[in-house]
Amino acid sequence: MRAHNLALVLHTVANSTDPPSRAAVATATGLTRATVSALVDDLVAGGLLVEVDPPPRTGAGRPAVGLTLTSAGPAGLGLEINVDYLAACVVDLTGAVRHRHVERADQRPADPAQALAALGRLAATARHAAEADGLIVAGAALAVPGLVAGGVVRVAPNLGWQDVDAVAALRAVPELAGLPITVDNEANLAALGELRVTGGPPPTGTAAPTAQAIAAAAPGVTAPAGAAPDPAAAAAGDLPIPGHPWDRRSFLYISGEIGIGAGLVIDGELYRGVRGWSGEIGHVTVYPDGRPCRCGARGCLEQYAGQEALARDEQLAAAALGIALSAVVNLLDVPVIVLGGAYAPIFGSLRDGIEAELRRRVLTAGLAPVTLRPAALGPDAAMRGAADTIIRAVREDPAAWLRRLS
Amino acid sequence: MRAHNLALVLHTVANSTDPPSRAAVATATGLTRATVSALVDDLVAGGLLVEVDPPPRTGAGRPAVGLTLTSAGPAGLGLEINVDYLAACVVDLTGAVRHRHVERADQRPADPAQALAALGRLAATARHAAEADGLIVAGAALAVPGLVAGGVVRVAPNLGWQDVDAVAALRAVPELAGLPITVDNEANLAALGELRVTGGPPPTGTAAPTAQAIAAAAPGVTAPAGAAPDPAAAAAGDLPIPGHPWDRRSFLYISGEIGIGAGLVIDGELYRGVRGWSGEIGHVTVYPDGRPCRCGARGCLEQYAGQEALARDEQLAAAALGIALSAVVNLLDVPVIVLGGAYAPIFGSLRDGIEAELRRRVLTAGLAPVTLRPAALGPDAAMRGAADTIIRAVREDPAAWLRRLS
DNA sequence: GTCAAATAATTCAACCACTAAACAATTTCC
DNA sequence: GGAAATTGTTTAGTGGTTGAATTATTTGAC
Numbered sequence: 050m051r052a053h054n055l056a057l058v059l060h061t062v063a064n065s066t067d068p069p070s071r072a073a074v075a076t077a078t079g080l081t082r083a084t085v086s087a088l089v090d091d092l093v094a095g096g097l098l099v100e101v102d103p104p105p106r107t108g109a110g111r112p113a114v115g116l117t118l119t120s121a122g123p124a125g126l127g128l129e130i131n132v133d134y135l136a137a138c139v140v141d142l143t144g145a146v147r148h149r150h151v152e153r154a155d156q157r158p159a160d161p162a163q164a165l166a167a168l169g170r171l172a173a174t175a176r177h178a179a180e181a182d183g184l185i186v187a188g189a190a191l192a193v194p195g196l197v198a199g200g201v202v203r204v205a206p207n208l209g210w211q212d213v214d215a216v217a218a219l220r221a222v223p224e225l226a227g228l229p230i231t232v233d234n235e236a237n238l239a240a241l242g243e244l245r246v247t248g249g250p251p252p253t254g255t256a257a258p259t260a261q262a263i264a265a266a267a268p269g270v271t272a273p274a275g276a277a278p279d280p281a282a283a284a285a286g287d288l289p290i291p292g293h294p295w296d297r298r299s300f301l302y303i304s305g306e307i308g309i310g311a312g313l314v315i316d317g318e319l320y321r322g323v324r325g326w327s328g329e330i331g332h333v334t335v336y337p338d339g340r341p342c343r344c345g346a347r348g349c350l351e352q353y354a355g356q357e358a359l360a361r362d363e364q365l366a367a368a369a370l371g372i373a374l375s376a377v378v379n380l381l382d383v384p385v386i387v388l389g390g391a392y393a394p395i396f397g398s399l400r401d402g403i404e405a406e407l408r409r410r411v412l413t414a415g416l417a418p419v420t421l422r423p424a425a426l427g428p429d430a431a432m433r434g435a436a437d438t439i440i441r442a443v444r445e446d447p448a449a450w451l452r453r454l455s
Numbered sequence: 456m457r458a459h460n461l462a463l464v465l466h467t468v469a470n471s472t473d474p475p476s477r478a479a480v481a482t483a484t485g486l487t488r489a490t491v492s493a494l495v496d497d498l499v500a501g502g503l504l505v506e507v508d509p510p511p512r513t514g515a516g517r518p519a520v521g522l523t524l525t526s527a528g529p530a531g532l533g534l535e536i537n538v539d540y541l542a543a544c545v546v547d548l549t550g551a552v553r554h555r556h557v558e559r560a561d562q563r564p565a566d567p568a569q570a571l572a573a574l575g576r577l578a579a580t581a582r583h584a585a586e587a588d589g590l591i592v593a594g595a596a597l598a599v600p601g602l603v604a605g606g607v608v609r610v611a612p613n614l615g616w617q618d619v620d621a622v623a624a625l626r627a628v629p630e631l632a633g634l635p636i637t638v639d640n641e642a643n644l645a646a647l648g649e650l651r652v653t654g655g656p657p658p659t660g661t662a663a664p665t666a667q668a669i670a671a672a673a674p675g676v677t678a679p680a681g682a683a684p685d686p687a688a689a690a691a692g693d694l695p696i697p698g699h700p701w702d703r704r705s706f707l708y709i710s711g712e713i714g715i716g717a718g719l720v721i722d723g724e725l726y727r728g729v730r731g732w733s734g735e736i737g738h739v740t741v742y743p744d745g746r747p748c749r750c751g752a753r754g755c756l757e758q759y760a761g762q763e764a765l766a767r768d769e770q771l772a773a774a775a776l777g778i779a780l781s782a783v784v785n786l787l788d789v790p791v792i793v794l795g796g797a798y799a800p801i802f803g804s805l806r807d808g809i810e811a812e813l814r815r816r817v818l819t820a821g822l823a824p825v826t827l828r829p830a831a832l833g834p835d836a837a838m839r840g841a842a843d844t845i846i847r848a849v850r851e852d853p854a855a856w857l858r859r860l861s
Numbered sequence: 862g863t864c865a866a867a868t869a870a871t872t873c874a875a876c877c878a879c880t881a882a883a884c885a886a887t888t889t890c891c
Numbered sequence: 892g893g894a895a896a897t898t899g900t901t902t903a904g905t906g907g908t909t910g911a912a913t914t915a916t917t918t919g920a921c
Binding site: 050196198203204299311313315316320321322323324325326327328329330332333334335336337344345346349372373375376377379380381382383384409410411412413416417 | 456602604609610705717719721722726727728729730731732733734735736738739740741742743750751752755778779781782783785786787788789790815816817818819822823
């Protein structure tokens with residue numbers, strides 16, 4: 050119960066726009082001021098929260114002391130191996146990127162051990178830099194473009210990997226000793242990265258609006274007015290995302306790389322699938338008797354909207370994407386689709402073609418909108434999402450972190 | 456916390472094969488015998504559990520007194536409106552069907568008010584019969600073949616309904632006064648019905664096996680050996696379902712009626728979609744330029760595997776189903792697909808055709824099996840699932856039920 | 862400048878629910 | 892018949908919460 054309430058308080062502070070006072074947290078959570086005080090004391094002592102200067106005064110009374118997440122506590126180490134680069138970043142508890150290093154180099158000629166060794170070096174320097182900066186790296190997560198099971202990369206076709214125990218390789222790096230390390234699919238983690246940047250606070254208390262209310266409000270397929278990413282806002286890391294509040298916490302993220310992956314986020318939670326293999330949208334059938342795919346099937350989406358096909362014909366790609374995405378929406382009732390990876394920069398030219406298919410093929414298109422939007426994060430999404438899994442674990446179970454310190 | 460532990464104890468008793476003692480519940484839950492005693496006393500006083508004769512002795516020591524769910528307490532009223540019948544059933548806390556009445560009649564000529572009035576009469580007699588039998592009807596749920604939003608049936612094409620406030624109509628029936636009433640999609644509820652019958656207990660304590668372990672064990676698409684439903688076992692309501700334990704709690708249920716719907720159950724939870732409109736697999740595109748569908752699109756699954764098409768060509772239906780289901784598995788990594796409705800009786804002739812497509816088009820088919828199986832429940836599935844939502848609510852929050860009594 | 866009103870945070874007694882350990886009840890086994 | 896075993900209850904103790912009272916610090920009125 051204490052663990053639950055610690056998490057509740059931490060989330061409330063994290064999701065507030067300006068530093069809330071203990072009293073504000075109490076009213077927001079429904080707990081007593083006394084209880085909140087006790088919990089906050091623990092979180093401050095444990096180095097997860099810090100007291101900051103009071104927010105601008107608002108009337109009579111004793112001035113409040115503000116609370117924010119620390120920028121000197123636990124941090125997450127995000128790693129990525131992709132076809133043409135290695136990358137590492139450190140993200141602190143507030144979600145700020147504190148270190149970032151990308152090493153461009155084609156990984157396909159390298160064998161897995163070489164690539165992982167190079168990544169290990171990147172990770173080691175990132176950890177050093179972070180700890181010199183007062184951060185405590187709480188764990189590392191690695192994004193790879195392939196199917197992952199139990200820490201092992203089963204298949205990563207575009208890297209040419211098969212049954213590579215990436216976790217074991219990283220654990221062997223001496224500078225990473227003692228760190229919990231996980232591996233996950235690139236698209237899944239990119240979806241989490243997108244969520245961290247655009248997700249915003251969970252709908253506090255109020256339930257999602259009824260479908261009834263939605264349908265009355267805005268029929269048809271829609272996209273935000275200024276759909277192209279606003280560079281200034283994106284740089285500030287605080288993109289204003291239009292739409293209904295739950296649009297920001299439930300979406301399908303499509304990652305268009307050489308292959309095509311997807312990450313499904315439902316109400317702020319990533320759905321990984323029973324065995325961790327969800328999101329293989331690249332091999333959804335679009336044209337049953339179409340082009341042969343290297344997976345052995347015919348007419349896979351990847352053959353029409355993968356990077357190769359994309360270079361040849363963007364409109365064909367858009368139509369194929371539209372067909373596959375219609376299936377997703379019909380099956381899962383996802384209100385928002387985020388186009389990432391190679392799709393983000395050409396969102397403008399894909400949008401109409403995708404929307405045309407959605408309008409035609411989504412059964413509920415007339416009842417409620419399906420919103421299309423470009424990804425906010427660019428090529429860093431997966432690495433950022435990987436780091437986010439670490440700080441998310443601390444945020445969701447601060448009690449464990451406090452125990453770990455003592 | 457008390458609420459949580461009450462639910463924990465209730466679940467433990469519910470999921471035990473024979474009536475457990477207080478001590479057995481204590482060891483199973485990890486709570487103290489003292490705590491369990493206190494909780495059980497509350498549940499017995501509230502009429503959710505009853506003490507029964509001790510199970511056969513097993514050694515020395517004071518004899519235990521067994522605990523079971525009551526068969527005289529809260530009950531769920533399950534209702535269904537479909538194209539050619541109305542139905543009502545009452546299910547008690549143990550999951551036993553205590554009353555059941557089906558009224559065959561084509562509902563299409565009737566206007567919604569007439570149909571709902573007839574259903575109201577059915578529901579009223581069911582409630583009476585149940586209460587004469589010592590049951591307390593805790594609520595009612597209605598299954599309809601259509602899109603539902605906030606208690607309103609937005610569209611039910613095969614009934615010819617549009618924007619029918621079914622909940623309001625039923626609430627107006629005097630004999631149903633005071634009952635919480637909900638409406639839901641037929642396929643969603645049928646999936647829950649299937650879960651109740653085949654789901655079994657949640658994997659106690661142990662996590663799902665790693666994908667790694669699975670892949671090593673059994674590659675390829677598989678189906679249970681004796682795949683046709685065993686009538687004797689089905690009648691006993693205790694069908695032995697083969698496969699891994701989590702297979703029973705994560706599956707996609709396909710309901711083949713005039714239209715085709717699907718209900719997705721993940722780890723024992725029904726996924727309804729953000730707006731409640733998930734599972735419209737009937738309008739997933741199979742052949743992008745194929746037959747025109749009444750939804751306005753082309754090549755929808757319904758045109759190739761709906762009841763009409765099914766009558767013409769079962770093999771075409773199987774191939775189309777295989778293509779659409781491959782998309783589902785690629786996207787969601789669902790390990791089991793349950794064929795219900797009109798598909799269940801002809802499972803044998805559909806199976807090979809579906810499996811061929813799955814083998815070809817599911818990317819991970821070589822890593823882990825996709826199991827196909829016929830539904831266990833037959834035409835009662837949706838109605839049973841509807842009733843189950845009511846008793847599930849009581850089971851998941853027994854504290855609320857106890858409060859309600861006082 | 863002083864005092865009342867307002868707001869923030871802490872302290873303290875009471876309470877609820879769980880744990881641990883002792884105890885009572887009832888059986889089997891020797 | 893008595894020791895051992897097992898179930899279920901009782902009792903004292905503890906952690907974490909609430910609610911009320913208390914302290915701290917500011918604004919605004921006079």
